[in-house]
Structure formats: structure tokens, C-alpha cells
Amino acid sequence: MSQNGSRVEQTLELFRGIRPTVLPSLLLCDFANLQREVQRLEEAGVEALHLVVMDGHFVPNLTYVMPIVESLRKITTLKLDVHLMISSPKNYAPAFVQAGADMITFHIEAEPQPSRLLNEIRSMGAAAGLAINPSTPMENLLPFVKECDVVLVMSVQAGFGGQAFNPIALERLKELRNNYGSELLLEVDGGVNCQSTPAVTSHGADLLVVGSAIFREADYCQAMTRLRCSFKSFGTPTDA
Numbered sequence: 001m002s003q004n005g006s007r008v009e010q011t012l013e014l015f016r017g018i019r020p021t022v023l024p025s026l027l028l029c030d031f032a033n034l035q036r037e038v039q040r041l042e043e044a045g046v047e048a049l050h051l052v053v054m055d056g057h058f059v060p061n062l063t064y065v066m067p068i069v070e071s072l073r074k075i076t077t078l079k080l081d082v083h084l085m086i087s088s089p090k091n092y093a094p095a096f097v098q099a100g101a102d103m104i105t106f107h108i109e110a111e112p113q114p115s116r117l118l119n120e121i122r123s124m125g126a127a128a129g130l131a132i133n134p135s136t137p138m139e140n141l142l143p144f145v146k147e148c149d150v151v152l153v154m155s156v157q158a159g160f161g162g163q164a165f166n167p168i169a170l171e172r173l174k175e176l177r178n179n180y181g182s183e184l185l186l187e188v189d190g191g192v193n194c195q196s197t198p199a200v201t202s203h204g205a206d207l208l209v210v211g212s213a214i215f216r217e218a219d220y221c222q223a224m225t226r227l228r229c230s231f232k233s234f235g236t237p238t239d240a
């Protein structure tokens with residue numbers, strides 16, 4: 001296996017070994033003190049970070065790009081999970097891998113024929129997957145699931161934190177978990193908090209992306225403890 005291939009496997013084995021786990025979404029954090037924020041999250045036992053890249057075109061919001069990923073790469077060994085909410089992922093995904101991303105998801109709505117880009121991302125050493133918005137039919141995504149390391153099921157329309165959880169994500173998580181092997185990582189993002197975590201984990205989610213339920217709390221350790229307790233008591237996924 002190539003060096004990049006083993007890097008991908010190492011990332012996937014880590015995520016498979018710690019699931020279900022919470023990934024803080026760096027959208028609502030204090031960017032004026034990013035290093036301190038990362039240190040606080042590491043002290044809270046966080047095992048990976050979810051970075052949200054928005055281009056103001058695919059979604060009506062703008063965030064950050066490669067320089068932030070490069071800066072984070074220099075200050076943490078946490079896995080960097082980069083979610084591209086952009087219109088032209090094939091033009092930019094390689095640059096995010098080079099910046100230090102360990103895993104990249106891009107939207108099926110932005111790249112209806114994703115196979116080549118999925119392979120390109122993996123060949124560069126990052127795990128690769130597809131994201132899907134609640135309003136997009138699963139039929140658009142299903143033909144490509146077998147080519148994914150991870151599927152990111154959005155439980156809000158991508159673009160903003162603090163939105164309400166859309167339960168359509170539960171049906172989608174259950175469908176994917178029931179029809180694909182346990183090697184496929186399932187990620188859920190949007191409105192994930194202590195109220196929705198039992199349902200998302202019992203329906204098969206492995207990676208729980210959380211924004212406001214962490215960053216609107218003063219103490220990240222307490223927030224992470226509450227989140228972990230909210231789903232650990234529900235054990236492994238069932239066919240609920």
C-alpha cells in the first residue's frame with residue numbers, strides 16, 4: 001500500500017475505533033483565539049475537528065479556506081475533517097488535502113459525478129466522502145456510496161449553525177447503516193445536541209458534528225461530558 005493509502009487507512013481506523021464520537025464544528029468558535037479554542041477542545045478530550053468551508057455561492061454564507069487549515073495543522077495533531085460547502089469542489093479539494101485535511105467531504109449537489117474526485121482525494125492521502133442536504137433525494141447519492149469512506153448526512157440545510165434538527169436525517173442514517181457495511185462511516189451534522197444524539201446514534205451515526213451545543217457553552221469540558229453521556233447510555237446502534 002502506498003504511503004498515502006496507509007495514511008487514509010490510519011485515519012479511517014482511528015474514526016472507526018472511537019465511534020460514536022463528537023466532532024466540534026469550527027463555525028461558532030472564537031476565531032480571535034483559535035489556538036486557545038483548540039487547546040480547550042483538546043483538554044475536553046475531543047478527538048477530531050470538523051472544519052466548515054463555505055463559499056457564499058453553494059451556501060449563502062462565507063467562512064474560511066486553506067490558510068486556516070494550514071494554521072490548524074501546525075498547532076494540533078487532531079484529525080481535521082473538512083466539509084466543503086462549495087460549488088466547485090474539484091477545483092479546491094486537492095489544495096485542502098495539501099493544507100493538512102485528513103478527511104474531506106463535498107456535496108453531491110455540487111458534483112453529481114463524484115467518482116473521480118473521491119479517488120483523487122484518497123490518492124493524495126485523505127479519506128473521502130459525500131455530503132447530502134435534507135432537500136436532496138437520496139437517489140442522487142446512493143449510486144456512489146460504495147465509493148465513499150464516509151457519508152455526511154446533513155440534518156439541516158448547509159450554511160449556518162444553530163438550526164433545528166431535521167429528523168429526515170434519521171431515516172437516511174438508518175437506510176445507510178442497514179444497507180452498507182460497518183466500515184462505512186456515517187456522519188451527521190446540524191442541530192445535534194443532547195436531545196438529538198440518542199436518536200442519531202441509535203440510527204447508526206458514527207461521527208456527530210456539533211456546533212452550538214459546544215460553542216454556546218462556557219465550559220467545553222462540561223459540554224462534551226453532557227454530549228457523551230447523552231448517547232453513551234444508549235449503547236451501540238440498534239435497528240430502532
Ligand code: DX5
Pocket residue numbers: 025026027028050052083156157158159160161162163189190191192209210211212213
Ligand atoms: C452548518 C455547518 C454545521 C454547523 C453545526 O452548515 O455545516 O457544522 O456548524 O452547528 P449546530 O450544531 O449549531 O447546528
